[in-house]
Amino acid sequence: MAITRGFTGRRKTRDPRLPPGQYDAGADWPVLNAEATPRIGTDRWTFTIDGLVEQPVSWTWAEIQALPRSRYEGAIHCVTTWSKFDMTFDGVSVDTLLEAVSLSPDAAYVMATSHTGYATNLPLEDVTGGKAWVVWTVDGSPLTTEHGGPARLLVPHLYFWKSAKWVSGLRVMASDEPGFWERNGYHDRGDPWLEQRYQGD
Ligand SMILES: Nc1nc2c(c(=O)[nH]1)N[C@H]1C(S)=C(S)[C@@H](COP(=O)(O)O)O[C@H]1N2
Numbered sequence: 682m683a684i685t686r687g688f689t690g691r692r693k694t695r696d697p698r699l700p701p702g703q704y705d706a707g708a709d710w711p712v713l714n715a716e717a718t719p720r721i722g723t724d725r726w727t728f729t730i731d732g733l734v735e736q737p738v739s740w741t742w743a744e745i746q747a748l749p750r751s752r753y754e755g756a757i758h759c760v761t762t763w764s765k766f767d768m769t770f771d772g773v774s775v776d777t778l779l780e781a782v783s784l785s786p787d788a789a790y791v792m793a794t795s796h797t798g799y800a801t802n803l804p805l806e807d808v809t810g811g812k813a814w815v816v817w818t819v820d821g822s823p824l825t826t827e828h829g830g831p832a833r834l835l836v837p838h839l840y841f842w843k844s845a846k847w848v849s850g851l852r853v854m855a856s857d858e859p860g861f862w863e864r865n866g867y868h869d870r871g872d873p874w875l876e877q878r879y880q881g882d
Pocket residue numbers: 710711712713714715716759760795797799827828829841842843844845846847
């Protein structure tokens with residue numbers, strides 16, 4: 682029957698890489714930040730792991746660049762419903778950074794911080810095991826200031842608000858504490874496949 686053929690023939694298959702409620706932003710990459718875009722030169726940029734560690738460790742730009750590189754290729758998902766596919770980010774794995782510190786046995790969460798004061802909380806297990814990076818290039822070019830350059834956190838399996846731009850470090854914690862958006866109604870964890878957008882989701 683014509684009606685049936687018309688319906689089934691034109692139905693578009695949904696991209697299986699697209700989590701529920703998300704759309705493919707294509708070539709667009711929206712810029713979203715709560716604070717004013719800061720200018721942080723690589724001469725002033727540092728990354729510090731402190732909190733529940735035996736000794737805090739800091740890296741300068743030159744020091745972090747000298748670490749073994751790690752790449753993420755794949756999608757990112759913003760809670761405002763855009764997703765982007767086939768992105769390539771280069772930087773260093775958070776696992777490599779954590780190798781430089783001795784974590785306290787109580788370590789269970791981190792607060793990712795930005796040079797601007799922005800912060801977002803994550804369970805330690807969401808930033809270990811090859812799931813999180815500090816990145817400074819995207820698709821082969823330096824990360825622009827608007828997108829968090831010189832370097833940002835990248836936690837692509839969670840909504841993109843967890844990927845702190847202008848990242849300044851990780852504070853290791855024993856118990857969970859909300860970051861900026863988490864205090865303002867966003868979900869504590871933010872798994873896009875579970876549509877953990879807001880508190881109560
Ligand atoms: N420092 C900082 N990082 C941040 C934010 C912010 O407001 N400040 N917003 C988050 C949110 S909600 C999103 S969706 C992404 C946006 O990154 P983009 O501007 O590169 O797309 O950055 C995240 N990291």
